[in-house]
Amino acid sequence: MNRFKSFVCLILIIEVVLVLLCNGIYIHQSQSDTGRLYRVETARVAREIEEQNLTVEQVEAMDLSAYETLVKVTVFRPEEICNNDYVVEEINDNLYRIEYRANRESNIIIWMNLALVGMILITVAVLLYVYRKVLKPFHAMSNLSYELAKGNLSTPVKEEKSKLFGRFLWGMDMLREKLEDNKEKELEFQKDRKTLILSLSHDIKTPLSSIELYSKALAEDLYDTKEKRDEALQGIARNVKEIKGYVDEIVTASREDFLNLEVKNGEVYLSAVVDSIQLYYREKLSVIHMDFAVESFDECLLKGDQNRLIEVLQNIMENAIKYGDGRSIRITFEDEEDCKLIHIENSGNGLKDEELPNLFDSFYRGSNSHGVKGNGLGLYICKTLMHKMDGEVYAKSGEESFTVTVVVRKA
Secondary structure: OOOHHHHHHHHHHHHHHHHHHHHHHHHHHOOOHHOOOHHHHHHHHHHHHHHHOOOHHHHHHOOOOOOEEEEEEEEEOOOOOOOOOEEEEEEEEEEEEEOOOOOOHHHHHHHHHHHHHHHHHHHHHHHHHHHHHHHHHHHHHHHHHHHHHHHHOOOOOOOOOOOOOOOHHHHHHHHHHHHHHHHHHHHHHHHHHHHHHHHHHHHHHHHHHHHHHHHHHHHHHOOOOHHHHHHHHHHHHHHHHHHHHHHHHHHHHHHOOOOOOOOOOEEEHHHHHHHHHHHHHHHHHHHHEEEEOOOOOOOOOEOOHHHHHHHHHHHHHHHHHHHOOEEEEEEEEEEEEEEEEEEEEOOOOOOOHHHHHHOOOOOOHHHHHOOOOOOOOOOHHHHHHHOOOOEEEEEOOOOOOOEEEEEEEEE
């Protein structure tokens, strides 16, 4: 940019010097009497009058259209006022006043100066256009690429109204914002994952303490009956199973690709998905005396991955079981344009409305999760899978119920 400014200054200095030089040369030439046209034409008309021995009447009637500067020739009378420049010449014993326009040279120099000034203005306009429409946006682009290379994503790009680079800069700024957003999400995700691992590591201490107590009691033969010893062994087995679950979660959360959810989109019948959910949960919910109802529906073909869609519904069902009041779960259906809406509603609602926007964030756990085991990834996984299947998932809180809706596109 500094080089361009120096170049502009150099061009302007050269043009100003050119204007001064042209004016100087022309003024120098015009100051020479021999170089003035009216002098030449005055001598010429005087010679013509003298050679042809014209009378006063003939002289005053002369046609001067062939002369560029001469206006008219009259007998010199001192008392007459003349608006033009003139010279007095004695020809054939008579004094004649030869009038002329002496401003031709000044007109030429005026037009020459105007042309040179116009050239300077055009040059300035062109250079200014190049600076504002080409160099300035290009400079912004080079700065942006440099900042992106350094990892500095927080500096916005100033909007440029340029036909050449305006849209490109806008796109680059959108890319910068996207990269910045992804970077922030990644940092937040890594922080949450670390918190999860620390939390799971802490939770392991409780079953470990129980195993330690049971083992110590068995080693010191504190149980006097076989039933108590068997109960202690069963307690150890339960806690071992619980620890295994924690370890599996820690291992999963420690993997870099633990949320790299692969989806194989295709076509799937709604009945295949619903039948799988009913088959899995009808007996399970009857054991815990929870009402489970599935509304009748019209068969249709859906877009998505059958196994992943079943996984989404299972995650939502598990949440309904864990966080509902244990009375009932109901699945209903609704058609909306080219989508099928699957509503999973559970009785009881312990969530506040202001919590709903964060419900599908990674590692987020609502205010009703106290004392309930979980890692805050279930609904986040549901949202991620549905987005990969070009669908959606959202939640709605009622007075005595809570509903999660899965939106699936029809094939």
